[in-house]
Every structure is written in C-alpha cells, then in structure tokens.
Amino acid sequence: xxxxxxxxxxxxxxxxxxxxxxxxxxxxxxxxxxxxxxxxxxxxxxxxxxxxxxxxxxxxxxxxxxxxxxxxxxxxxxxxxxxxxxxxxxxxxxxxxxxxxxxxxxxxxxxxxxxxxxxxxxx
Numbered sequence: 001x002x003x004x005x006x007x008x009x010x011x012x013x014x015x016x017x018x019x020x021x022x023x024x025x026x027x028x029x030x031x032x033x034x035x036x037x038x039x040x041x042x043x044x045x046x047x048x049x050x051x052x053x054x055x056x057x058x059x060x061x062x063x064x065x066x067x068x069x070x071x072x073x074x075x076x077x078x079x080x081x082x083x084x085x086x087x088x089x090x091x092x093x094x095x096x097x098x099x100x101x102x103x104x105x106x107x108x109x110x111x112x113x114x115x116x117x118x119x120x121x122x123x
Contacts (some may be wrong), residue, residue: 001025002112004093009117013089015123016083022076022093022114030104031069032056033078035089042092046078047076047103054103083121090116096110 003025012018020033032047042084046067055067066079076093094110104110 002028002095002097004095004112005058006091006093006114006116006117009091009119011120011122012057012083014083014085014119014123017079017081018083018119018121019076020080020091020093020117022078024049024074024095024112026073028095028112029098029100030093030109030111031076032094032104033076034092034094035087036092036116037089044105044107047093047105048076049101049103050099051101053101056103056105064097078120080107083119085121085123088119088121090118092116094113 005023007022029050033045034042036042048067068077093114095112097111108121
C-alpha cells in the first residue's frame with residue numbers, strides 16, 4: 001500500500017501561483033492531479049506517465065498548469081500559474097500501482113489517493 005500526501009495548497013490572489021507537491025511512500029507509475037469543488041464531481045486536472053514522456057492536461061488548465069515528477073524522490077508536482085477564481089477546489093494526488101508507461105485519465109485507473117489539499121483563489 002502506497003501512501004500519498006499532498007502539500008502546498010493555500011489562499012492566493014487571482015493571477016497568482018502555487019506549487020502543489022505530492023509525496024509518495026513508495027514507487028508508483030502513472031500519476032495525476034484531480035480536483036473537486038463543493039457540489040461538483042472530481043475532475044482530472046493533469047496526468048503524467050511514469051517516465052514523464054507523456055502528459056495530459058484538461059482544457060481548463062492548459063497553458064497555466066504544469067505537471068512534473070521526480071521518480072528518485074517519489075514526488076509529483078503541479079505548478080499552477082495565472083490562477084482563476086474557478087480553480088478553487090480541493091486538489092487530490094492519485095497514483096497507479098500497475099507498471100505502465102501510459103497516461104491515465106480516468107478516476108478508476110488509479111489505485112491510491114491522497115487526502116487532498118485546499119486551494120482557494122480570491123479576487
């Protein structure tokens with residue numbers, strides 16, 4: 001069982017930046033960031049393959065967010081720039097335990113989830 005722990009969330013002004021960090025307790029393969037706003041479904045924000053050769057971004061973050069990882073440190077990152085009010089949500093890190101080189105885009109593809117970190121964007 002791999003434990004995931006997110007950090008880096010907080011309160012930021014619109015137009016500002018935050019960097020989320022997800023520390024994994026062991027090796028994982030495909031990883032992703034999801035977010036969930038109150039009363040809404042959990043949506044994929046960005047995903048990355050094990051070797052970082054492939055990435056996926058939801059349309060609503062393209063050009064503003066960057067996903068990256070450091071496999072030596074078992075750490076996943078999400079750099080968020082030009083934040084908007086609608087980016088306010090709880091952000092979750094997710095990981096797949098199965099050896100794969102592809103990107104996963106469905107919630108059901110992921111085996112492990114973090115507890116989430118709150119990101120609040122204020123005007």
